Amino acid sequence: MGTDTRSAAVRPPGGADDRLARLLANLRMRSTFYCHAEFGDPWSLEMPAIADSVSFHVLIAGTCWLRLPGQEPIELAAGDLALVPHGAGHDLLSDPDAPRGPRVDLLPQDCLGESYSRLRYGGPGRTTTLICGVVGFDDPAARELMRALPPVLHVGGDSVAVASSVRETLRLIAAELAHPLPGAETVATRLADVLVVQAIRSWMNSDAEASAGWLRSLQDERIGRVIEAIHARPGDEWTLERLATVAAMSRSSLSARFAELVGEAPIAYLTRWRMSIAESRLRDTDVTAARLAGELGYRSEAAFNRAFTRQVGLTPGAVRRKSVR
The missing domain is CATH 1.10.10.60 (Homeodomain-like)
Known part of the structure; x- marks a missing residue:
């Protein structure tokens, strides 16, 4: 029932770099939820597992720790971005040794739209500000790419390996939410979608692990x-x-x-x-x-x-x- 493949040996233009470029260009994300969060020390929260999704956290101000079950906590500083693929549950904490806190989705939040909220939580201490989000991927190629990602993709804001495009997108998101104008929700969420793709591209260009498995086969x-x-x-x-x-x-x-x-x-x-x-x-x-x-x-x-x-x-x-x- 298929089509004739006698022309299958005809090669598309370009090589490995073009294949990766086409893959990234065709990624289609399904935005699930975004939250502008302000946490006062001490605090800790559980981010629940969500199947077929990628969670991301952009640290705007302060510091915090990200902890996955069975792994050492990762410290995040202002300007950092962390992606948690594979739909994995994880914790965000003001202290790496803090016990697990309540589930974030069970806390009261100010809903500013169908997929955007503002959350304030924690104690009277230093404030940490984050943008947190969950995105899903409908495209089969995107799901293959997600399988190839490490348990946590940490993009340091001060790393020389971080592309200037990533830093610029982080800056734009922070500016939109620091002094929100009409439409700030829409702008910030679309920028966050772009940021996820940029972070994956930055990792593919700079991490040796990206040359293994399915991604290596594409190259x-x-x-x-x-x-x-x-x-x-x-x-x-x-x-x-x-x-x-x-x-x-x-x-x-x-x-x-x-x-x-x-x-x-x-x-x-x-x-x-x-x-x-x-x-x-x-x-x-x-x-x-x-x-x-x-x-x-x-x-x-x-x-x-x-x-x-x-x-x-x-x-x-x-x-x-x-x-x-």
């Missing part, structure tokens, strides 16, 4: 072409032989190199990618399983349903019902 000239071809045309009738043609490799060489870099076989990656697309569309649109089957290269709805259930653990119908609750 590999041959395997990167295969991954980009799968992403661009997931419904094609891909076979190992046709993917090997894209890579200009033998089937055995492609299989070995792909498994080494990506951690799974090319056809397994193709299936997982297709099911990630299908899961997102079932949750967010009224597309039918029959239509998805045709668009994603399956010869029948039954074959698609079997593949989807094996990969996701739920039937397409169950995912659809879950999304409308």
Whole structure:
């Protein structure tokens, strides 16, 4: 049911840097909530786990500590940015040894819009000011990127490795919220979306860990072409032989190199990618399983349903019902 792939060996312009640029340019975020928070020492708060999301904290003034279960606390200073991917719960504290505080979402807040609030909490001591947010990613490529990120991505405001664009965005967010004018909420939240992408890009450019795993595979000239071809045309009738043609490799060489870099076989990656697309569309649109089957290269709805259930653990119908609750 797919399209002809005889032109699959045609290479897109550019190399690894262009692939990464296209990936970042196509990231689509779903803003969940933002909060302008002022905490007086002593204080501690629990940030709950939220599936399929990234939490971020921008420290505007003061200092604080970020603590994940089983890891050493990280100190944040004014101008710092911390991303917590993987939907992980964590604590923010005025002291690294402080006990866990109340859940932030259970505290009274001044709601300034549907997705923006102001929070004041803590004791009479020194004030720490933060912008905290939660964003989700609907794009399957973005979810792959999130999986590649470390448990905490800490961007130090005074680090020479931090791009000037990150520092400028931090400055603009702080200025918007220090003296809010009409529309400040909208400006600050959109700047925060930009900041998340900038922070990921800064990490990719400066951290050796970014050259491992899935990101490393994108930067590999041959395997990167295969991954980009799968992403661009997931419904094609891909076979190992046709993917090997894209890579200009033998089937055995492609299989070995792909498994080494990506951690799974090319056809397994193709299936997982297709099911990630299908899961997102079932949750967010009224597309039918029959239509998805045709668009994603399956010869029948039954074959698609079997593949989807094996990969996701739920039937397409169950995912659809879950999304409308």
